[in-house]
Every structure is written in structure tokens, then in C-alpha cells.
Amino acid sequence: MAALKIKKGATSHSAYDLRSHFSDVIERHTLAVIVENEPGVLARVIGLFSGRGYNIESLTVAEIDHEGHRSRITIVTSGTPQVIVQIKAQLGRIVPVHEVHDLTVEGAxxxxxxxxxxxxxxxxxxxxxxxxxxxxxxxxxxxxxxxxxxxxxxxxxxxxxxxxxxxxxxxxxxxxxxxxxxxxxxxxxx
Missing domain, CATH: 3.30.70.1150 (ACT-like. Chain A, domain 2)
Structure with a gap:
């Protein structure tokens, strides 16, 4: 029986596609995070970054809705596309977080x-x-x-x-x- 002549990683549709789909390009992203304005929320958000070794290039926080007790945290961070996806997912799991928007990819x-x-x-x-x-x-x-x-x-x-x-x-x-x-x-x- 003759050996199959399949080139490793020849096509993305191949069962033998062993190419890495992870980019190692570092990208800068601006995230807008709407949170409940209560004690400890900022510490939890920042703790997520420091605990996983993610860098914060810029951080601004202010209350945006006095009656609704909501604040907006604007975070500028850098990482590979996979790291940015992971950051957004982990931010979304923090209980007092209402919304996470990646302004870099959501449009102008x-x-x-x-x-x-x-x-x-x-x-x-x-x-x-x-x-x-x-x-x-x-x-x-x-x-x-x-x-x-x-x-x-x-x-x-x-x-x-x-x-x-x-x-x-x-x-x-x-x-x-x-x-x-x-x-x-x-x-x-x-």
C-alpha cells in the first residue's frame, strides 16, 4: 500500500492542518467597561489584570450615572488577539460588570x-x-x-x-x- 502524500498544513480544510491559528502580534485595544458603582469593583477589575500578568497602559474611571450608580472604566491594554479575547471574557464574568465594549474593534x-x-x-x-x-x-x-x-x-x-x-x-x-x-x-x- 502506498503512503499518502499529504503536505502538513497544506490547507485550512485539511484534517492535517497543524498551522497555529494564534497570532503573536501585540495589539493595543481600548476597552469600555460599565460597572456597578460600589466599593471594591475597581480593585476586582484591576486584580484581574495584575493576577494574570496583563498590562494596563491607561486607566480612567468616573461615575456616569448617579441615579443608576454606574461607573465607566476605560482601559487601554495591549496583548495578542487571544489575550484580548480572554481579557474581555474574564471582565464579563465579574459580577458587578454590566457591559464590556472593545472600542478598537466595534467601529470608529x-x-x-x-x-x-x-x-x-x-x-x-x-x-x-x-x-x-x-x-x-x-x-x-x-x-x-x-x-x-x-x-x-x-x-x-x-x-x-x-x-x-x-x-x-x-x-x-x-x-x-x-x-x-x-x-x-x-x-x-x-
Missing amino acids: SVERELALLKVRGQGDHRVEALRLADIFRASVVDSTLESFVFEITGTPEKIDAFADLMRPLGLQEVARTGVAALARGEVAHG
């Missing part, structure tokens, strides 16, 4: 962040810092003879770019709020 969304940047400088550095702030539409919210505090709102990438340009001009401190995000269009997410 808007992300914004607020940052305060303290820049020390004199002379030409001071003038250049003000010029760049104008280009980036950053506001001066505090000024002394030695420093400025700028307020900037925009995408995380915009804030990163502004901070990178301020670094050689005397950037001293940065405070960021974390990402706030909403789906675009008529889809209502908490």
Missing part, C-alpha cells in the same frame, strides 16, 4: 486625554516653548518667571509628541489623566 471611536506639563526655561527656550504650545493648541494655565504649566488635550500620540518636543526645552513634570473614549455614531455605550 474618539479617544482624548488631558495632560499638564511643567516646562522650565528662560530666553530662547521660553519663546520656543510658547511657540510650540501655540502650534499644539496647548494653553498656559500657570506661569512664573522660571516656568510654565501647559494644559493640552488630544490623542495620546499628540500628547507624546508635545512632550517629546518640550523635553529639550526644559520639561520637568508631566501629569496625564489617561484615555477617555467613546464610540462614534449612534451606538450608545453606557
Whole structure:
């Protein structure tokens, strides 16, 4: 009897398809999690991430419905597609969690962040810092003879770019709020 000449992993329809269907590409996802506004909920959500070694790049939390006692947790995290699916599934199993939305895959969304940047400088550095702030539409919210505090709102990438340009001009401190995000269009997410 002749041996079958089947090439390993030749087709996805083959019984002998031994290719890995798991991607090792790291993706950045923004998750909106609607939770009951009660003590310990945030700790449970964060515990899920830390207990499994998942990283949180940004975290924002605020009450969105006073009467309904609901809060919105916006989490920016990174991982392989399989890890992101696992995170969403595990978040959905936490009892005070009402909804989990992956804004990255559910369609277009808007992300914004607020940052305060303290820049020390004199002379030409001071003038250049003000010029760049104008280009980036950053506001001066505090000024002394030695420093400025700028307020900037925009995408995380915009804030990163502004901070990178301020670094050689005397950037001293940065405070960021974390990402706030909403789906675009008529889809209502908490």
C-alpha cells in the first residue's frame, strides 16, 4: 500500500492542518467597561489584570450615572488577539460588570486625554516653548518667571509628541489623566 502524500498544513480544510491559528502580534485595544458603582469593583477589575500578568497602559474611571450608580472604566491594554479575547471574557464574568465594549474593534471611536506639563526655561527656550504650545493648541494655565504649566488635550500620540518636543526645552513634570473614549455614531455605550 502506498503512503499518502499529504503536505502538513497544506490547507485550512485539511484534517492535517497543524498551522497555529494564534497570532503573536501585540495589539493595543481600548476597552469600555460599565460597572456597578460600589466599593471594591475597581480593585476586582484591576486584580484581574495584575493576577494574570496583563498590562494596563491607561486607566480612567468616573461615575456616569448617579441615579443608576454606574461607573465607566476605560482601559487601554495591549496583548495578542487571544489575550484580548480572554481579557474581555474574564471582565464579563465579574459580577458587578454590566457591559464590556472593545472600542478598537466595534467601529470608529474618539479617544482624548488631558495632560499638564511643567516646562522650565528662560530666553530662547521660553519663546520656543510658547511657540510650540501655540502650534499644539496647548494653553498656559500657570506661569512664573522660571516656568510654565501647559494644559493640552488630544490623542495620546499628540500628547507624546508635545512632550517629546518640550523635553529639550526644559520639561520637568508631566501629569496625564489617561484615555477617555467613546464610540462614534449612534451606538450608545453606557
